[in-house]
Amino acid sequence: MKRAAAWSILLVGMLYFILPLVGMVEFSLSMKRGVYSFEAYRVVFADPQFRQTFSYSVLMAVLTILFGVLLVVPTAFWVRLKLPGLRPYVEFVTLLPLVIPAIVVVFGYIRLYNTSSWLPMTGSVTGTNLLLLFGYSMLSLPYMYRAIDTGLRTIDVATLTEAAQSLGAGWFTILAKIIMPNVLVAVLSGAFVTFAIVMGEFTLAALLDRPAFGPYLQLMGANKAYEPFALSTIAFIITWACMGLIQLVTRLTKHDKAAR
Amino acid sequence: MSYLTLSHLEKSFGPARVVKDFNLTVEQGEFISLLGPSGCGKTTVLRMVAGFELPTSGGITIEGQDVTHLRPNQRNIGMVFQAYALFPNLTVAQNVGFGLKVKGTPKAEIKGRVEEMLSLIGLSDLGNRYPFQLSGGQQQRVALARALAPKPSVLLLDEPLSALDAKVRVSLRNEIRQIQRELGITTIFVTHDQEEALSMSDRVVVMHEGIADQVGTPFDIYNRPATRFVAGFVGTLNTLEAKVLDAAAGKVALGGAEITLPGPLPAGSVTLGLRPEAVRLGNGTGPQLQATIKDVDFLGSVIRLRADLAGQSIAFDTFNTTKTTPPKVGETVALGLDPADLLVIGG
Numbered sequence: 270m271k272r273a274a275a276w277s278i279l280l281v282g283m284l285y286f287i288l289p290l291v292g293m294v295e296f297s298l299s300m301k302r303g304v305y306s307f308e309a310y311r312v313v314f315a316d317p318q319f320r321q322t323f324s325y326s327v328l329m330a331v332l333t334i335l336f337g338v339l340l341v342v343p344t345a346f347w348v349r350l351k352l353p354g355l356r357p358y359v360e361f362v363t364l365l366p367l368v369i370p371a372i373v374v375v376f377g378y379i380r381l382y383n384t385s386s387w388l389p390m391t392g393s394v395t396g397t398n399l400l401l402l403f404g405y406s407m408l409s410l411p412y413m414y415r416a417i418d419t420g421l422r423t424i425d426v427a428t429l430t431e432a433a434q435s436l437g438a439g440w441f442t443i444l445a446k447i448i449m450p451n452v453l454v455a456v457l458s459g460a461f462v463t464f465a466i467v468m469g470e471f472t473l474a475a476l477l478d479r480p481a482f483g484p485y486l487q488l489m490g491a492n493k494a495y496e497p498f499a500l501s502t503i504a505f506i507i508t509w510a511c512m513g514l515i516q517l518v519t520r521l522t523k524h525d526k527a528a529r
Numbered sequence: 530m531s532y533l534t535l536s537h538l539e540k541s542f543g544p545a546r547v548v549k550d551f552n553l554t555v556e557q558g559e560f561i562s563l564l565g566p567s568g569c570g571k572t573t574v575l576r577m578v579a580g581f582e583l584p585t586s587g588g589i590t591i592e593g594q595d596v597t598h599l600r601p602n603q604r605n606i607g608m609v610f611q612a613y614a615l616f617p618n619l620t621v622a623q624n625v626g627f628g629l630k631v632k633g634t635p636k637a638e639i640k641g642r643v644e645e646m647l648s649l650i651g652l653s654d655l656g657n658r659y660p661f662q663l664s665g666g667q668q669q670r671v672a673l674a675r676a677l678a679p680k681p682s683v684l685l686l687d688e689p690l691s692a693l694d695a696k697v698r699v700s701l702r703n704e705i706r707q708i709q710r711e712l713g714i715t716t717i718f719v720t721h722d723q724e725e726a727l728s729m730s731d732r733v734v735v736m737h738e739g740i741a742d743q744v745g746t747p748f749d750i751y752n753r754p755a756t757r758f759v760a761g762f763v764g765t766l767n768t769l770e771a772k773v774l775d776a777a778a779g780k781v782a783l784g785g786a787e788i789t790l791p792g793p794l795p796a797g798s799v800t801l802g803l804r805p806e807a808v809r810l811g812n813g814t815g816p817q818l819q820a821t822i823k824d825v826d827f828l829g830s831v832i833r834l835r836a837d838l839a840g841q842s843i844a845f846d847t848f849n850t851t852k853t854t855p856p857k858v859g860e861t862v863a864l865g866l867d868p869a870d871l872l873v874i875g876g
Contacts, residue, residue, distance in 0.1 A: 432614035436628035450618035
């Protein structure tokens, strides 16, 4: 009896999550009257604006990941190694993006870095792109920091660092050859989440007026019927592909057992 | 000039003085053990030699060069850690070759040296394995090979045997000593295990509360302890209170017998130390003490007995042979000793 009740609850839960997705996919395939087809997807893929915004967001996602890794790995490493007392404060700072809305951040950016400010970053495309990159990095900070910090927790950072130092290694070698490879799975976890966040982000990109995928999704949603659902399905697939990749990388990492 | 010199080393963490005026000179190829209880400062001394801690004052020289303020990666020191500290992402061969790679050694040379080191530790076939695929003893041997591969000027061993089981510990300590002798590398070994320190070292430094209480050969440390702490910490020691009968003549009353010690004594009473193996069971030459057996511990080759000696507890050992039966609890026995074995450890 208990087992049946448990299964029923699970089934209701799954239906609650899956039915809207099924509805979304089904509607995205219904562009042609009476038959299921990929017409909406064909239209989307044929749209030059889709290709432009999608590739722009992919590029921004990759840059954000690189910037995030370069910022967070040394920071988390140093805090764990030399400044363990500061960990609660650093964690608090990294959590701030979860409580400060993106709209507040972007208006702060615009106010601080507008064309009449001391650092007019919004005055050029490169400057605005940089602002967007920093904004994306900030949004992904809670996930990136937590993932990497958890990865660092699984290895004996202090002893490995000292062992490498005694063998003549400097800080760069230690980070690149010892620490990074041992937290690679954690870094990739953070990277994939960052990728998913950047691909769907709307507020920063729209208000900084950059041709990203998020504003394009919104634009299509406001003007078309079937295409937005095809786009949502694509975005959904990207997110799940990222999650799947995290799992795959975790399983395929050869030395992973040793790091635990 | 000594190969490695630690002069007036001091280290404080906040208000706590962990190492106090520590002095030591080590000759090339010597095996020195820092022995002491937890918190005595032995690891801190080792970490200062490695460069992981900066001394509050004092200096360290290696081959006449002052290395006190050099970074750890500039000192050419090999170190083996208690927790192995092998790099999990690298294979055994890559771990061993890491130091050479960092130095920019040509690949062919690294390959040769790695093979040589793996052969030295008897793991030639395991070069392609990852650390997690090795046992604790194998991992520690790889750690030793990795530390030795770049030909360091000094090898530092920070309790490398503590995480291993008893059998592996004994075989690995012999192996470490043999390799150290073979390579003639100057070594500092930190341990809290007196058996390890006494069996492996050329000299032992017994540390207590940040101070080197005694520096000497294992024989001296065991047989001629310089302080009460050394006497109590190294080996098992009976401490017996004796009444001084004639201070100038060194005569004391102990367990109902009058014993004359080799040197003069302070007046009043003295605390004497006596190793369990210095006590003989049964009548013989020398002073005879009467004691009542309180406890008999069968330890295999040795039987440890505890007895009451005029209100004081005394432990002593007797070899286990099939020809003799050990005394029973409650039995009164005669104990013999050589007065020269009695250590005066307190007035």
